[in-house]
Amino acid sequence: MRNKTMSRGAFLLASSIALAQCGPAEETYTAPTEATAPQPTDPAAVAGADKLAAPDLARVCRATVAALNDHDPDIVKVSGNSGELVQVRYADASDGKVWTNECRVIGNRVILRTIEAFGPQSGKGRWRTAPMDEIITYKIEGPEVSVTTKYSETSSSTETFILPN
Template identity: 35%
Template structure:
């Protein structure tokens, strides 16, 4: 009987834990919640990449990661209130992105997005297949 009770309690505990984990997985957090004092983390870099690619301010971005490898970036467009979600994953200093349910931007005609930290600033660059590029710099204070 004692073993049955222990098994039941263990099972209930696992269900409660998994329920909380599932709720946390659906919750987007402001990027400042993940901030590292000295450098930039994947949440901040993902937010900066989508802000750069979409031409939006980085401080409206919300970021979550379920598995630590794919980062979902959501923002509400101020002009019309529509909500947009993109995804990012890392390959060294390259950041591959796509829309939430769309393809990853890895086609040879797609822009290649990379990042680096220079003099304490995060620099995101998107290079296009025609050789042109755009870059945007971010400071830690931009993520608040």
């Protein structure tokens, strides 16, 4: 019994020394509240952004969510449109989960965030504007809406949908 106790003690001592060598614990990231001042990467902070008509903004957001999630845009429905911010929803055919996204356009760039992705009351996700996030752009030509997603300097994809006004 004494050998087991000494072995456990030696293990705990060695573990403590090894963990101490890791350094101090990193600070935990705390997301800013909605009431904080807009950051430069926040779509609301960009002045002089081109404005799309509300119906075109809805088409762009539907096409973007469809392209990013490999869905037919017919299942992506607009659930809110202020003319500057569009909310869209779709039910995933594989599991029936309803996904909600908010979308804004600045120039030709589309910026998204999820809403309650982790269940009811989980809140709004972050705007996808971090340096490592994909860059999504759009182009409208008549009834066609093209969405280009740039993942890196050498990787991108473009999808075009027919979405009449």
